[in-house]
Amino acid sequence: MVLLMPRLSKCCCCIPLRIASLIIGYFSLIISISLISLVCGSLYKLVKYVGEHKNDPDSGFTTEEIQFAAIRLYIAHILFILVFVFSCIINMMLIFGVHWEIRRLVGYYVTTSMVLLVLQFILMVLIFVFMGLIAALPLLTWGIILFFFIIVVRSVYLDMEDREKPLVCMIYDTSTLRCGQMQQPLMSSSSSSRPYPSYMKFDYHSVQ
Template identity: 40%
Template sequence: MVFELPRYNKCCYCIPLKIGVLLIGYFSIFMSCMTLATVSWSIFRVTKFVENNENRPNPEHPPTEVKKVALGLYLSFAYYLLVFLINLAINIVLIIGAHREKPNYLRFYFRATLLMFCLSLVLVIVTFVFMGFVATLPILKWSLTLLVVMIIVRSYYLVLEDRQKQPVYELQPYVPVQQAPLVV
Protein backbone atom coordinates (compact mmCIF):
# COMPACT_ATOMS: atom_id res chain seq x y z
CA MET A 1 0.00 0.00 0.00
CA VAL A 2 1.37 3.39 -1.00
CA PHE A 3 0.75 6.51 1.03
CA GLU A 4 1.22 9.71 -0.93
CA LEU A 5 1.87 12.96 0.88
CA PRO A 6 -0.40 15.88 -0.02
CA ARG A 7 0.89 18.68 -2.22
CA TYR A 8 0.34 22.31 -1.29
CA ASN A 9 0.34 25.32 -3.60
CA LYS A 10 0.89 27.79 -0.78
CA CYS A 11 2.44 27.66 2.66
CA CYS A 12 -0.20 28.18 5.38
CA TYR A 13 -2.74 28.79 2.58
CA CYS A 14 -1.57 32.37 1.97
CA ILE A 15 2.23 32.58 1.59
CA PRO A 16 4.04 31.55 -1.62
CA LEU A 17 5.91 28.27 -1.20
CA LYS A 18 9.40 29.73 -1.67
CA ILE A 19 8.88 32.39 1.00
CA GLY A 20 7.27 29.83 3.29
CA VAL A 21 10.19 27.44 2.89
CA LEU A 22 12.67 30.24 3.62
CA LEU A 23 10.70 31.29 6.70
CA ILE A 24 10.66 27.68 7.87
CA GLY A 25 14.42 27.43 7.36
CA TYR A 26 15.29 30.65 9.18
CA PHE A 27 12.87 29.98 12.03
CA SER A 28 14.22 26.42 12.41
CA ILE A 29 17.79 27.72 12.58
CA PHE A 30 16.77 30.22 15.25
CA MET A 31 14.94 27.59 17.27
CA SER A 32 17.82 25.10 16.93
CA CYS A 33 20.26 27.71 18.25
CA MET A 34 17.92 28.55 21.13
CA THR A 35 17.50 24.86 21.98
CA LEU A 36 21.26 24.26 21.84
CA ALA A 37 21.79 27.21 24.20
CA THR A 38 19.08 25.97 26.57
CA VAL A 39 20.44 22.43 26.63
CA SER A 40 23.97 23.72 27.22
CA TRP A 41 22.72 25.84 30.11
CA SER A 42 20.84 22.83 31.50
CA ILE A 43 23.99 20.70 31.37
CA PHE A 44 25.82 23.44 33.27
CA ARG A 45 23.07 23.61 35.91
CA VAL A 46 22.98 19.82 36.39
CA THR A 47 26.76 19.75 36.74
CA LYS A 48 26.65 22.51 39.35
CA PHE A 49 23.87 20.69 41.24
CA VAL A 50 25.86 17.44 41.30
CA GLU A 51 28.98 19.27 42.55
CA ASN A 52 27.00 21.04 45.27
CA ASN A 53 25.35 17.77 46.31
CA GLU A 54 28.76 16.11 46.70
CA ASN A 55 29.96 18.87 49.03
CA ARG A 56 26.74 19.08 51.08
CA PRO A 57 24.87 15.78 50.67
CA ASN A 58 21.11 15.77 51.16
CA PRO A 59 19.88 12.95 53.43
CA GLU A 60 16.82 12.41 51.23
CA HIS A 61 18.92 11.98 48.09
CA PRO A 62 22.25 10.17 48.54
CA PRO A 63 25.09 11.12 46.14
CA THR A 64 24.82 7.78 44.30
CA GLU A 65 21.17 8.44 43.48
CA VAL A 66 21.97 11.98 42.34
CA LYS A 67 24.76 10.71 40.09
CA LYS A 68 22.46 8.06 38.61
CA VAL A 69 19.77 10.62 37.79
CA ALA A 70 22.42 13.02 36.47
CA LEU A 71 23.75 10.32 34.14
CA GLY A 72 20.27 9.85 32.67
CA LEU A 73 20.00 13.61 32.18
CA TYR A 74 23.45 13.77 30.57
CA LEU A 75 22.47 11.03 28.11
CA SER A 76 19.23 12.82 27.26
CA PHE A 77 21.02 16.13 26.85
CA ALA A 78 23.70 14.54 24.65
CA TYR A 79 20.99 13.14 22.40
CA TYR A 80 19.29 16.56 22.32
CA LEU A 81 22.58 18.19 21.27
CA LEU A 82 23.13 15.63 18.53
CA VAL A 83 19.62 15.97 17.11
CA PHE A 84 19.59 19.76 17.12
CA LEU A 85 23.12 20.09 15.66
CA ILE A 86 22.02 17.87 12.77
CA ASN A 87 18.83 19.94 12.49
CA LEU A 88 20.89 23.14 12.31
CA ALA A 89 23.07 21.74 9.52
CA ILE A 90 20.20 20.50 7.36
CA ASN A 91 18.31 23.77 7.77
CA ILE A 92 21.33 25.61 6.38
CA VAL A 93 21.12 23.29 3.37
CA LEU A 94 17.40 24.11 3.08
CA ILE A 95 18.04 27.85 2.99
CA ILE A 96 20.78 27.52 0.38
CA GLY A 97 18.60 25.24 -1.74
CA ALA A 98 15.58 27.55 -1.53
CA HIS A 99 17.56 30.71 -2.32
CA ARG A 100 19.34 29.14 -5.29
CA GLU A 101 16.30 27.07 -6.32
CA LYS A 102 18.28 23.81 -6.33
CA PRO A 103 15.94 20.81 -6.16
CA ASN A 104 18.78 18.47 -5.18
CA TYR A 105 19.33 20.40 -1.95
CA LEU A 106 15.62 20.31 -1.19
CA ARG A 107 15.51 16.58 -1.87
CA PHE A 108 18.43 16.13 0.54
CA TYR A 109 16.58 18.24 3.10
CA PHE A 110 13.43 16.15 2.67
CA ARG A 111 15.31 12.91 3.20
CA ALA A 112 17.29 14.31 6.11
CA THR A 113 14.10 15.64 7.69
CA LEU A 114 12.55 12.21 7.32
CA LEU A 115 15.53 10.89 9.29
CA MET A 116 15.10 13.75 11.79
CA PHE A 117 11.44 12.81 12.16
CA CYS A 118 12.47 9.27 13.10
CA LEU A 119 15.11 10.64 15.50
CA SER A 120 12.52 12.95 17.04
CA LEU A 121 10.24 10.00 17.72
CA VAL A 122 13.15 8.27 19.46
CA LEU A 123 13.75 11.52 21.35
CA VAL A 124 10.12 11.46 22.49
CA ILE A 125 10.65 7.98 23.92
CA VAL A 126 13.98 8.89 25.58
CA THR A 127 12.49 12.06 27.06
CA PHE A 128 9.46 10.17 28.32
CA VAL A 129 11.63 7.52 30.00
CA PHE A 130 14.13 9.89 31.65
CA MET A 131 12.15 13.11 32.19
CA GLY A 132 8.46 12.23 32.24
CA PHE A 133 5.35 13.02 30.23
CA VAL A 134 5.30 16.79 30.71
CA ALA A 135 8.81 17.16 29.25
CA THR A 136 7.75 15.00 26.30
CA LEU A 137 4.98 17.30 25.07
CA PRO A 138 7.22 19.97 23.42
CA ILE A 139 9.23 17.28 21.63
CA LEU A 140 6.03 15.62 20.44
CA LYS A 141 4.80 18.97 19.13
CA TRP A 142 8.15 19.47 17.38
CA SER A 143 7.81 16.01 15.77
CA LEU A 144 4.40 16.86 14.33
CA THR A 145 5.75 20.21 13.12
CA LEU A 146 8.54 18.35 11.32
CA LEU A 147 5.91 16.30 9.51
CA VAL A 148 4.12 19.44 8.28
CA VAL A 149 7.44 21.04 7.28
CA MET A 150 8.36 17.94 5.27
CA ILE A 151 5.10 18.21 3.32
CA ILE A 152 5.63 21.92 2.56
CA VAL A 153 9.27 21.48 1.48
CA ARG A 154 8.31 18.49 -0.65
CA SER A 155 5.64 20.60 -2.36
CA TYR A 156 8.22 23.28 -3.22
CA TYR A 157 10.63 20.57 -4.39
CA LEU A 158 7.96 19.21 -6.75
CA VAL A 159 7.33 22.74 -8.09
CA LEU A 160 11.05 23.12 -8.86
CA GLU A 161 11.16 19.67 -10.44
CA ASP A 162 8.19 20.52 -12.67
CA ARG A 163 9.92 23.72 -13.80
CA GLN A 164 13.03 21.82 -14.86
CA LYS A 165 11.22 19.09 -16.78
CA GLN A 166 10.93 19.49 -20.49
CA PRO A 167 7.37 19.26 -21.70
CA VAL A 168 6.45 15.86 -23.06
CA TYR A 169 4.97 17.44 -26.13
CA GLU A 170 4.96 20.95 -27.35
CA LEU A 171 2.43 22.32 -29.75
CA GLN A 172 3.96 24.57 -32.35
CA PRO A 173 1.90 26.97 -34.36
CA TYR A 174 1.47 25.79 -37.91
CA VAL A 175 3.26 28.06 -40.31
CA PRO A 176 2.98 26.90 -43.91
CA VAL A 177 6.21 26.93 -45.86
CA GLN A 178 6.19 29.29 -48.81
CA GLN A 179 6.73 27.38 -51.99
CA ALA A 180 7.39 28.71 -55.41
CA PRO A 181 4.46 28.36 -57.78
CA LEU A 182 4.60 25.39 -60.11
CA VAL A 183 5.34 26.36 -63.69
CA VAL A 184 3.91 24.14 -66.38
Protein backbone atom coordinates in the same frame (compact mmCIF):
# COMPACT_ATOMS: atom_id res chain seq x y z
CA MET B 1 11.05 11.22 -5.11
CA VAL B 2 7.65 9.49 -4.93
CA LEU B 3 5.67 10.21 -1.77
CA LEU B 4 1.94 9.88 -1.20
CA MET B 5 1.46 13.48 -0.09
CA PRO B 6 -0.56 16.38 -1.43
CA ARG B 7 1.20 18.95 -3.57
CA LEU B 8 0.53 22.57 -2.69
CA SER B 9 0.57 25.59 -4.95
CA LYS B 10 0.39 28.07 -2.04
CA CYS B 11 1.00 27.85 1.69
CA CYS B 12 -2.03 28.77 3.81
CA CYS B 13 -3.83 29.74 0.56
CA CYS B 14 -1.86 32.98 0.09
CA ILE B 15 1.88 32.61 0.82
CA PRO B 16 4.18 31.58 -2.07
CA LEU B 17 5.87 28.25 -1.45
CA ARG B 18 9.40 29.64 -1.70
CA ILE B 19 8.74 32.29 0.95
CA ALA B 20 6.93 29.75 3.14
CA SER B 21 9.85 27.30 2.98
CA LEU B 22 12.30 30.07 3.93
CA ILE B 23 10.08 31.01 6.87
CA ILE B 24 10.05 27.35 7.92
CA GLY B 25 13.83 27.13 7.64
CA TYR B 26 14.61 30.32 9.57
CA PHE B 27 11.94 29.68 12.21
CA SER B 28 13.13 26.12 12.86
CA LEU B 29 16.78 27.27 12.91
CA ILE B 30 16.05 29.97 15.51
CA ILE B 31 14.08 27.51 17.66
CA SER B 32 16.89 24.91 17.47
CA ILE B 33 19.58 27.45 18.41
CA SER B 34 17.44 28.68 21.32
CA LEU B 35 16.93 25.14 22.59
CA ILE B 36 20.67 24.42 22.32
CA SER B 37 21.33 27.49 24.46
CA LEU B 38 18.78 26.37 27.06
CA VAL B 39 20.16 22.83 27.21
CA CYS B 40 23.74 24.10 27.50
CA GLY B 41 22.66 26.40 30.36
CA SER B 42 20.96 23.48 32.08
CA LEU B 43 24.07 21.33 31.58
CA TYR B 44 26.25 24.04 33.13
CA LYS B 45 23.98 24.24 36.20
CA LEU B 46 24.02 20.45 36.47
CA VAL B 47 27.82 20.29 36.38
CA LYS B 48 28.02 23.08 38.97
CA TYR B 49 25.50 21.36 41.25
CA VAL B 50 27.30 18.01 41.07
CA GLY B 51 30.63 19.67 41.78
CA GLU B 52 29.24 21.44 44.84
CA HIS B 53 27.33 18.48 46.34
CA LYS B 54 29.27 15.36 45.39
CA ASN B 55 30.97 15.32 48.80
CA ASP B 56 28.19 17.05 50.74
CA PRO B 57 26.64 14.68 53.31
CA ASP B 58 23.81 17.14 54.03
CA SER B 59 22.35 16.99 50.51
CA GLY B 60 20.24 13.94 51.36
CA PHE B 61 21.92 11.71 48.76
CA THR B 62 24.99 9.55 48.87
CA THR B 63 27.97 10.23 46.60
CA GLU B 64 27.17 7.16 44.49
CA GLU B 65 23.52 8.24 44.00
CA ILE B 66 24.57 11.71 42.90
CA GLN B 67 27.13 10.35 40.46
CA PHE B 68 24.70 7.81 38.99
CA ALA B 69 21.97 10.43 38.51
CA ALA B 70 24.49 12.88 37.08
CA ILE B 71 25.69 10.38 34.45
CA ARG B 72 22.13 9.79 33.25
CA LEU B 73 21.44 13.51 33.08
CA TYR B 74 24.73 14.14 31.24
CA ILE B 75 23.77 11.56 28.60
CA ALA B 76 20.28 13.05 28.22
CA HIS B 77 21.67 16.57 27.80
CA ILE B 78 24.23 15.44 25.23
CA LEU B 79 21.56 13.60 23.22
CA PHE B 80 19.33 16.67 23.24
CA ILE B 81 22.22 18.84 22.05
CA LEU B 82 23.04 16.39 19.23
CA VAL B 83 19.41 16.33 18.08
CA PHE B 84 19.16 20.12 18.02
CA VAL B 85 22.51 20.46 16.24
CA PHE B 86 21.27 18.00 13.61
CA SER B 87 18.10 20.08 13.31
CA CYS B 88 20.23 23.19 12.72
CA ILE B 89 22.16 21.42 9.95
CA ILE B 90 19.10 20.24 8.01
CA ASN B 91 17.41 23.62 8.36
CA MET B 92 20.52 25.37 7.03
CA MET B 93 20.47 22.93 4.09
CA LEU B 94 16.87 23.95 3.44
CA ILE B 95 17.70 27.66 3.58
CA PHE B 96 20.72 27.33 1.25
CA GLY B 97 18.83 25.02 -1.08
CA VAL B 98 15.90 27.40 -1.49
CA HIS B 99 18.02 30.56 -1.75
CA TRP B 100 20.37 29.13 -4.39
CA GLU B 101 17.92 26.75 -6.08
CA ILE B 102 19.85 23.61 -5.07
CA ARG B 103 17.25 20.88 -5.41
CA ARG B 104 19.41 18.19 -3.81
CA LEU B 105 19.66 20.08 -0.51
CA VAL B 106 15.89 20.58 -0.40
CA GLY B 107 15.46 16.85 -1.06
CA TYR B 108 17.82 16.03 1.81
CA TYR B 109 15.64 18.13 4.13
CA VAL B 110 12.49 16.26 3.09
CA THR B 111 14.13 12.83 3.52
CA THR B 112 15.72 13.54 6.91
CA SER B 113 12.56 15.21 8.20
CA MET B 114 10.56 12.11 7.26
CA VAL B 115 13.00 9.98 9.26
CA LEU B 116 12.71 12.34 12.23
CA LEU B 117 8.92 12.22 11.95
CA VAL B 118 8.93 8.40 12.12
CA LEU B 119 11.28 8.40 15.12
CA GLN B 120 9.14 11.03 16.82
CA PHE B 121 6.02 8.94 16.24
CA ILE B 122 7.68 5.90 17.85
CA LEU B 123 8.76 8.01 20.84
CA MET B 124 5.25 9.47 21.13
CA VAL B 125 3.72 5.97 21.26
CA LEU B 126 6.16 4.90 23.98
CA ILE B 127 5.42 8.00 26.04
CA PHE B 128 1.67 7.45 25.59
CA VAL B 129 1.96 3.83 26.78
CA PHE B 130 4.09 4.56 29.84
CA MET B 131 3.10 8.13 30.79
CA GLY B 132 -0.35 8.76 29.32
CA LEU B 133 -1.94 11.01 26.73
CA ILE B 134 -1.18 14.35 28.36
CA ALA B 135 2.56 13.66 28.35
CA ALA B 136 2.40 12.68 24.65
CA LEU B 137 0.40 15.73 23.50
CA PRO B 138 3.43 18.04 22.94
CA LEU B 139 5.07 15.46 20.66
CA LEU B 140 1.78 14.91 18.83
CA THR B 141 1.38 18.64 18.24
CA TRP B 142 4.94 19.06 17.00
CA GLY B 143 4.56 15.98 14.78
CA ILE B 144 1.53 17.53 13.04
CA ILE B 145 3.44 20.80 12.52
CA LEU B 146 6.48 18.94 11.17
CA PHE B 147 4.30 16.95 8.77
CA PHE B 148 2.86 20.20 7.38
CA PHE B 149 6.39 21.59 7.00
CA ILE B 150 7.37 18.49 5.02
CA ILE B 151 4.38 18.90 2.67
CA VAL B 152 5.29 22.54 1.98
CA VAL B 153 8.99 21.87 1.38
CA ARG B 154 8.23 18.81 -0.76
CA SER B 155 6.00 20.98 -2.95
CA VAL B 156 8.95 23.38 -3.39
CA TYR B 157 11.16 20.40 -4.30
CA LEU B 158 8.68 19.26 -6.96
CA ASP B 159 8.51 22.78 -8.40
CA MET B 160 12.31 22.83 -8.68
CA GLU B 161 12.22 19.42 -10.33
CA ASP B 162 9.72 20.65 -12.92
CA ARG B 163 11.81 23.74 -13.71
CA GLU B 164 14.90 21.60 -14.31
CA LYS B 165 13.19 19.46 -16.95
CA PRO B 166 14.39 20.38 -20.46
CA LEU B 167 11.92 22.30 -22.62
CA VAL B 168 11.09 20.49 -25.85
CA CYS B 169 9.34 21.86 -28.92
CA MET B 170 7.47 19.86 -31.55
CA ILE B 171 7.59 21.18 -35.10
CA TYR B 172 4.69 19.82 -37.15
CA ASP B 173 5.20 22.20 -40.04
CA THR B 174 6.63 25.64 -40.66
CA SER B 175 3.63 27.35 -39.06
CA THR B 176 3.05 25.18 -35.99
CA LEU B 177 5.29 25.14 -32.91
CA ARG B 178 4.25 23.52 -29.63
CA CYS B 179 6.44 23.68 -26.53
CA GLY B 180 6.35 21.78 -23.23
CA GLN B 181 8.32 19.78 -20.68
CA MET B 182 9.78 16.49 -21.93
CA GLN B 183 8.03 13.65 -20.08
CA GLN B 184 9.33 10.57 -22.00
CA PRO B 185 12.23 9.55 -24.26
CA LEU B 186 12.15 10.88 -27.80
CA MET B 187 11.11 8.48 -30.57
CA SER B 188 12.72 8.25 -33.93
CA SER B 189 10.66 8.25 -37.11
CA SER B 190 12.75 5.34 -38.37
CA SER B 191 11.20 2.99 -35.76
CA SER B 192 7.78 3.13 -37.38
CA SER B 193 6.14 3.85 -40.68
CA ARG B 194 4.08 6.58 -38.98
CA PRO B 195 5.75 9.99 -39.46
CA TYR B 196 6.55 11.32 -36.00
CA PRO B 197 7.16 15.05 -35.53
CA SER B 198 10.75 16.07 -35.12
CA TYR B 199 11.96 17.17 -31.68
CA MET B 200 14.59 19.59 -30.58
CA LYS B 201 15.66 21.36 -27.40
CA PHE B 202 14.45 24.93 -27.36
CA ASP B 203 14.88 28.01 -25.17
CA TYR B 204 11.39 29.06 -24.17
CA HIS B 205 12.36 32.70 -23.69
CA SER B 206 13.35 33.04 -27.33
CA VAL B 207 9.79 32.22 -28.40
CA GLN B 208 8.43 35.34 -26.76
